[in-house]
Amino acid sequence: MDILDYAFMQRALLAAVLVGITAPAVGIYLVQRRQALMGDGIGHVAMTGVGLGFLFSWSPVWMATLVSVLGAVFMELVRWYARTRGDIALAMLFYGGMAGGVMFTSLAPGGSTSNLSSFLFGSLSTVSASDVTAICVLAAFVVLVTVGLRRQLFAVSQDEEFARVTGLPVRFLNLLTAVTAAVTVSVAMRVVGLLLVSALMVVPVAAAQQLTRSFAATFAIAVAIGVSVTIGGTVTSYYQDVPPGATIVLLTIAAFIALTALAAPLARRRARALAASHPGDDPAECAIPASRKAGDTVGA
Numbered sequence: 001m002d003i004l005d006y007a008f009m010q011r012a013l014l015a016a017v018l019v020g021i022t023a024p025a026v027g028i029y030l031v032q033r034r035q036a037l038m039g040d041g042i043g044h045v046a047m048t049g050v051g052l053g054f055l056f057s058w059s060p061v062w063m064a065t066l067v068s069v070l071g072a073v074f075m076e077l078v079r080w081y082a083r084t085r086g087d088i089a090l091a092m093l094f095y096g097g098m099a100g101g102v103m104f105t106s107l108a109p110g111g112s113t114s115n116l117s118s119f120l121f122g123s124l125s126t127v128s129a130s131d132v133t134a135i136c137v138l139a140a141f142v143v144l145v146t147v148g149l150r151r152q153l154f155a156v157s158q159d160e161e162f163a164r165v166t167g168l169p170v171r172f173l174n175l176l177t178a179v180t181a182a183v184t185v186s187v188a189m190r191v192v193g194l195l196l197v198s199a200l201m202v203v204p205v206a207a208a209q210q211l212t213r214s215f216a217a218t219f220a221i222a223v224a225i226g227v228s229v230t231i232g233g234t235v236t237s238y239y240q241d242v243p244p245g246a247t248i249v250l251l252t253i254a255a256f257i258a259l260t261a262l263a264a265p266l267a268r269r270r271a272r273a274l275a276a277s278h279p280g281d282d283p284a285e286c287a288i289p290a291s292r293k294a295g296d297t298v299g300a
Contacts, residue, residue, distance in 0.1 A: 003238055011132045012124040012191070012244075016234040018139040019188040019200065020227035024208075025146040026184045027201030028219055029177050031209075032157035038075070038178070039198035042185045044094040045071030046194055047101025049186075050119045054108035060119065061134040065186040071097065072182035076175050121193035122245030124237055131190055138187045145180045153177060154215055191230065193245035199252060200226060207256040210263035225255050 003009050023039075030038050049067030053060030071093060078089050105116055118126045146153070155163040156173045164170045181201070188197040208221035233248030240247075 003235065008125050008127065009234075009238060011127045011129065012234055012238075013231065014132060015127050015135050015191050016230040016244075016248075017227055018135055019191045020230035021223055022139050022142040022146075022184045022187050023192075023197065023200040024204040024222035024226040025219070026142060026177075026181050027205045028215075028222055029146070029153050029157045030181060031202060031205045032154070033177070036202045037198060038072075038181055039185055039201045040195075041075065041090065041094050042068050042072055042182050043189070043194035043197050045097035046182075046185050046189065047116070047119070048097045048104065049101075050116065050189075050194075051101040051104025051108070054115060055104045057109075059130060059134065061131055061138075061186055061190070064119075064189060065134075065138065065183060067097075068182035068185050069179050072178035073175065076178045079174075080171070119189050119193065120195050121243050122189070122191050122196070122248075124234065124244055127190050135187050135190070138183050142180055142184050142187065145176060149173070149176070150215075150219075191234065191244060192248055193243075196245045196249050199249045200230070203249075203252045203256050204229070207252070207259045210256070210259045211266070225252070229255060 004013075027036075027039070030036055046064040046068040049064030050060045052058070052067065053063035056063075074093060075090060101116060108115075117123070152163075152168055152173055153176075155166070155168060156170055156177075160170050160174075163173075184201065185194065185197050188200060192200050204222040204225040205218065207225055208218045211221060212218055229248050229251040233251050234244055236242065236247050236251075237244035
């Protein structure tokens with residue numbers, strides 16, 4: 001029977017495509033800001049939201065979104081105002097998020113920590129119709145921010161001081177990036193899992209950077225890699241009965257290794273082509289400075 005004959009696989013594949021788009025779209029800004037592990041920290045905080053969802057019989061996706069957004073805002077406030085002791089505050093936030101998730105899930109009626117497994121590592125069969133609706137809404141927000149404000153977010157990610165001088169609202173954009181990352185974690189937790197979502201934010205971007213340094217090209221290639229590995233991992237998980245989150249992350253790492261191996265000979269070929277296009281140029285260490293050349297001309 002065809003894989004698309006099952007309603008739960010239709011939902012899982014739709015969620016996988018949305019995760020493949022949103023995670024690298026946010027991750028490219030986190031990589032530029034050198035905050036590659038931010039998604040991992042937010043994933044820990046989101047566990048408390050999942051536990052509260054079980055405890056109050058609310059949607060774990062929406063509750064995780066609310067709690068992770070609050071956690072992301074707190075992380076940005078710590079980065080602004082508590083630079084010297086901020087690492088301690090963040091550590092307590094991350095570990096407290098994990099502990100809160102386990103505690104609230106255990107206190108929920110009929111709750112068990114085994115209920116967290118599908119949120120920690122992803123699960124195909126647990127993606128419900130209401131989850132798909134929530135994921136679609138949240139993914140639309142992420143795409144709107146990361147594409148619609150790409151110039152502003154890129155400027156802030158590259159150089160905050162320069163962005164501030166040009167008149168950009170740097171703190172608001174930093175806060176918006178953190179909130180968007182938190183929303184992305186909630187989008188991805190059903191497919192990849194809270195503990196593995198950070199890899200899907202970072203590794204496709206790092207893989208794309210092996211081939212290009214252009215922001216637009218890196219963005220496009222990273223999203224293409226994200227969509228490819230999430231679909232591939234979801235399909236593999238269905239046919240081989242393996243965890244989808246782990247499968248997706250391993251495929252992402254394999255893509256990074258393959259592109260890294262491909263990038264080295266391409267770089268050497270470009271270097272040889274550049275050297276061949278300027279055969280008469282002096283080597284850099286033997287070149288005569290322009291000032292000397294001008295002086296010789298005047299003296300002559």
